[in-house]
Amino acid sequence: MAITPTKPSWTEVAAAKVAARDALIPSEWRIPPTEAINVIDVPKTCGVLTPVEIDITETEAPVLVEKMVKGELKSYDVTLAFCKRAAIACQLTNCLTEIFFDEALKIAKQIDEQYAQTKTPLGPLHGLPVSLKDNFNVEGVDTTVGFIAWANDPAPKEKESEMTKIMRECGAVLFCKTNVPTAMMIAESYNxxxxYTTNPYNRQLSSGGSSGGEGALLALKGSPLGVGTDIGGSIRIPASFCGLYSLKPSFGRFATYGARSGLPGQEAIRSINGPMSTSLAAVELWSKAVVDKEPWKYDPNMIPIPWRDVTIPEKLCFGLILDNGIVKPTPPVTRALLETKAALEAAGHKVVEWSPYKPEEAQSLVTRFFTGDGGVKIAQYIADGEEPYPEGLKGYKERHDSLKSNPPVVGALWDIQADRTSYCKKGLEHWLKSKDVTGTGRPFDAVISPVTQHAACPKMAYNDHVAYTSIWNIMDYSATTFPVSQVDPKKDKDNKSAYEARNEVEKKIWDRYDAEEAVGAPVSLQLICQRLEEEKALKLTGVVAKAIKAAQ
Known part of the structure; x- marks a missing residue:
């Protein structure tokens, strides 16, 4: 009598995946466990990397490419250095999902051999290791997006994401993928x-979500350049928590076709792809490289706009959001806003305090869209894997359970989309009216805002408020992040007794705030421009970064 094999439990599937990943880290790259809270310097001090490899991994991506093109470095040596540092980063923060170091080293060697013969660089990212968020399909490895049901189902070549292909055509060496929250719909990265993926500056804190694995890896310089995605803040929140530069473009600039989604078919708010790095120059390098590959020839949804050189006025006027009226930022973020304002004014620019158009309405639209199917898709994938709902998705479960007998209909979605378009029209008019206060005859050149209410939140304490980022997803505006400082308990003491919360979410966040607990966390902000102004946003971010540096 044949015995039917027992299906492994979800815990067995997860344990096997983690064990298989960890087995791909060579024993000589392993480090002893540490109880340290701040591990940002461990890769340099643990003894795994040689002095040359430390130097390589501390070098900005554009310089690495230049050195490889000049023959001063080999792609193999650069890739090996970053594979080792990525392995260390994973042991410290649990940032990696899929590891393909051996394949990366093989490709890097082939690039070196080809270059020795042709003397022609493979592309603008010639020989550069690049990491990818877990939702990009790469041949031969899983794309779980945190779902048990999607484990042990490696992508075939024909299913590779268009961005994966573009990276290879740019000359990049893909070497690992990074952790995300389940369905990529939580602002912390766990599944x-x-x-859970922790923050290397303070492992009591979150690395953010949904591109949190990228954030932690890049902060530890386990990759010189990474690619994340953003539908409500998923690039900017991790970049902010981990002290990175990043770019959230408008939809249509960087190819998205073929990436895996936790909400497939949800196109009312379009997910976008964008770069993340410790280096603004690396973010610019990636952006131009991708657009120069004419992504509209890969992805039918892309807009044929070549990369543009932009000229910005000598004297600029920025809008400044100090509070969105729903959740006031915690003290480190407010300090960063005021320090940035002072730095820009010292550099000769004007900064005007401003409030965006009805952020509570934008927040409502986001919630309505993300649960527009009644939570059906996520419920299906959770059930397929016979796994429990992660804490951050309990709202989707409640939505699904409450609507089982009365599921949403298409007409309801159309109503929400009409409301969104009306909101965007009013939001645009509100921005354009700023020309009355700028003194330049122009509306704001850009707006500077918190990325979140936190510098970086404690684990499992984000409390769902993503209105500072998601408003710009509704508007489809271009946005960047930039680091300003770090949490300092002496400067960032709470003033809870002097502040009365306006709602329950704000009360939770402020009651939980503790500068001592968040010590060392990066404090970052975002810069927003209007739709399809990626080049302008990056150039203005350079202006802001220069002003902050001059003021320090």
Whole structure:
């Protein structure tokens, strides 16, 4: 009598995936466990990397490419250095999902051999290791997006994401993928497959979500350049928590076709791809490289806009959002806003305090869109893997359970989309009216805002408020992040007794705030321009970064 094999439990599937990943880290790259809270310097001090490899991994991406093109470095050596540092980063923060170091080293060697013969660089990212968020399909490895049901289902070549292909055509060496929250719909990165990814500046804190694995890896310089995605803040929140530069473009600039989604078919708010790095120059390098590959020839949804050189006025006027009226930022973020304002004014620019158009309405639209199917898709994938709902998705479960007998209909979605278009029209008019206060005859050149109410939140304490980022997803505006400072308990003491919360979410966040607990966390802000102004946003971010540096 044949015995039917027992299906492994979700915990067994997860344990096997983690064990298989960890087995791909060579023993000589392993480090002893540490109880340290701040591990940002461990890669340099643990003894795994040689002095040359430390130097390589501390070098900005554009300089690495230049050195490889000049023959001063080999792609193999650069890739090996970053594979080792990525392995260390994973042991410290649990940032990686899929590891393909051996394949990367093989490709890097082939690039070196080809270049020795042709003397022609493979592309603008010639030989450069690049990491990818877990939702990009790469041949031969899983794309779990945190779902148990999607484990052990490696992508075939024909299913590779268009961005994966573009990266290769740019000359990049893909070497790992990074952790995300389940369905990429939580602002912290944890799931039932891989577990929780912590912040390397303070491992009591979150690395953010949904591109949190990228954030932690890049902060530890385990990659010189990474690619994340953003539908409500998923690039900017991790970049902010981990002290990175990043770019959230408008939809249509960087190819998105073929990436895996936790909400497939949800196109009312379009997910976008964008770069993340410790280096603004690396973010610019990636952006131009991708657009120069004419992504509209890969992805039918892309807009044929070549990369543009932009000229900005000598004297600029920025809008400044100090509070969105729903959740006031915690003290480190407010300090960063005021320091940035002072730095820009010292550099000769004007900064005007401003409030965006009805952020509570934008927040409502986001919630309505993300649960527009009644939570059906996520419920299906959770059930397929026979796994429990992660804490951050309990709202989707409640939505699904409450609507089982009365599921949403298409007409309801159309109503929300009409409301969104009306909101965007009013939001645009509100921005354009700023020309009355700028003194330049122009509306704001850009707006500077918190990325979140936190510098970086404690684990499992984000409390769902993403209105500072998601408003610009509704508007489809271009946005960047930039680091300003770090949490300092002496400067960032709470003033809870002097502040009365306006709602329950704000009360939770302020009651939980503790500068001592968040010590060392990066404090970052975002810069927003209007739709399809990626080049302008990056150039203005350079202006802001220069002013902050001059003021320090």
């Amino acid at each position: 039932n497959v891989w577990g």
